[in-house]
Amino acid sequence: MTRLDDAGVAAEEGPTPCDGPRNLLLEAREVPLGGVRGMSVHRSLPQRDLPMVGAWCFLDRFGPQTTRMRVEPHPHIGLQTVTWPFVGEVRHRDTIGSDVVVRRGALNIMTSGAGIAHSEYSVGDGPVSLDALQLWVALPESRRHGARDFERHEHLPTLDLGPFGGAGGTATVVVGELAGIRSPATMHTPIVGAELSLPAGSRVTLPLDPTWEHALVGVGGTVRVLSTDAEPVEVADLALLYLGIGRAEVVVEAAADAVVFLLGGEPFESDIVMWWNFVGRSHEEIVAARDAWEAGDERFGTVPGHGSERIPAPPLPGVRLTRRRRRA
Numbered sequence: 001m002t003r004l005d006d007a008g009v010a011a012e013e014g015p016t017p018c019d020g021p022r023n024l025l026l027e028a029r030e031v032p033l034g035g036v037r038g039m040s041v042h043r044s045l046p047q048r049d050l051p052m053v054g055a056w057c058f059l060d061r062f063g064p065q066t067t068r069m070r071v072e073p074h075p076h077i078g079l080q081t082v083t084w085p086f087v088g089e090v091r092h093r094d095t096i097g098s099d100v101v102v103r104r105g106a107l108n109i110m111t112s113g114a115g116i117a118h119s120e121y122s123v124g125d126g127p128v129s130l131d132a133l134q135l136w137v138a139l140p141e142s143r144r145h146g147a148r149d150f151e152r153h154e155h156l157p158t159l160d161l162g163p164f165g166g167a168g169g170t171a172t173v174v175v176g177e178l179a180g181i182r183s184p185a186t187m188h189t190p191i192v193g194a195e196l197s198l199p200a201g202s203r204v205t206l207p208l209d210p211t212w213e214h215a216l217v218g219v220g221g222t223v224r225v226l227s228t229d230a231e232p233v234e235v236a237d238l239a240l241l242y243l244g245i246g247r248a249e250v251v252v253e254a255a256a257d258a259v260v261f262l263l264g265g266e267p268f269e270s271d272i273v274m275w276w277n278f279v280g281r282s283h284e285e286i287v288a289a290r291d292a293w294e295a296g297d298e299r300f301g302t303v304p305g306h307g308s309e310r311i312p313a314p315p316l317p318g319v320r321l322t323r324r325r326r327r328a
Contacts, residue, residue: 017326018213018267022244023230024328026050028061040065044217044240045135046274051324053215053242054265055189057138057274061219061238063087063131069122073303074311075293076112078144078272078279080137082193083108084174084261086219088130094118095301098150102132107156107174109185111139111149115289115299119306133219133261135193137175138272138279143188148301157181161196164251166203171196176265179207191265198223198254206250206262214243214264221258226251235260242328271323276314283321290316 026049028042045059046052057079062069064087083092083102090102094110095117102108102120110118122128138144159181161169173183176191183193190212198204198221208214216225222236227243227250235241243250245267252260273280278289290313292299 018244018328020244020246021227021229022242022328023227023233024050024242024244025233025235026240026242028238028240039067039069042238044238046324047240049326049328050242051274051326052138052268052272053213053263054191055137055140055268056135056191056193056263056265057272057279058136059217059240059263060134061132062134064129065131066127066129067122068127069120069130071120072309072311073117073119073306074277075115075117075289075300076110076277077115077285077289078139079112080139080187081110081112082135082137082175083132084135084193084195085132088128088132089123090130090132091121091123092118093303093305094148094150095303096148096150097304099304100152105154107151107153107183107185109151109153109175111143111151111186113139113144113146113148115292115301116148117300117303117310119303135263136279137187137189137191138268140189140269144279149186151186153184156183159194161204161206164203164205166253167199167201169196169198169202169204169252169254171262178262189265189268192262193264194262195219196252196260196262198252198258198260200254200256203251203253206252208243208247208249208264210246210248212264212266213245214247214262216241216243216252217261217263219259219261221254221256223258223260224253226253271325273321273323275316275321281323286321287316
């Protein structure tokens with residue numbers, strides 16, 4: 001996935017660390033995707049006041065819609081892409097030779113390290129039904145200058161969410177760990193990403209690590225989130241409820257069938273500079289990565305099966321890129 005907006009390139013100094021529970025409800029915004037104006041893409045992260053949740057620094061939802069996706073080769077540094085589909089099939093190709101069809105039930109993770117490029121095409125020549133989440137995880141200092149990698153996992157663990165005055169639900173642990181259940185995916189910071197499936201009439205206790213920060217993202221239907229320290233909050237499709245830190249659990253209830261995605265993790269080790277498809281720590285790093293991509297440098301390699309087609313880097317803004325600072 002490639003992002004074309006430059007939201008948040010200049011942020012105010014003085015971060016506000018999260019020091020306790022929050023009930024911050026944020027709406028996704030619509031943005032262009034790779035020049036394909038016919039695609040409806042909604043972005044839940046980053047937000048002006050909330051650039052990250054743990055190491056999660058980006059969240060796009062493309063769909064549900066009927067469209068033809070053609071995202072040409074484009075670069076990444078300093079991050080992992082986590083692709084979690086709901087409907088449809090997308091062909092992923094990258095510079096280490098990965099060539100897979102992304103489909104429901106399979107987790108696909110690409111680790112950029114110091115640099116990688118990839119493309120994403122919907123399967124078939126015409127419009128198809130598509131719906132998926134694509135997320136980015138910022139890589140820590142210990143891994144962000146390392147090698148490229150790609151993983152695919154078709155068998156992911158599940159966790160029964162015990163009922164709390166209603167029916168139960170199920171969590172699929174996509175990445176990281178939830179209540180002692182761990183995904184096989186290789187991650188580089190303490191983290192969790194999980195899909196929660198809640199049948200009509202369910203009321204479940206969702207266990208949380210109180211030292212981590214968490215958020216719930218609406219995927220389908222509406223849920224009601226209850227905690228002992230705040231008023232109930234309804235989370236609908238495309239909304240993100242930031243829960244902050246310091247909670248060992250919340251209660252989630254659904255009057256009708258609903259799906260939500262849980263994001264969480266240890267507060268990240270540093271603020272980041274994020275521009276276009278790059279995650280770094282300084283203006284100079286981003287400029288160097290952009291120059292390398294425009295020059296066709298081997299830092300990013302070549303995506304097999306493509307000729308000269310590629311997404312050019314947009315011009316840099318007329319300000320110095322600064323680290324994104326939390327204000328929530």
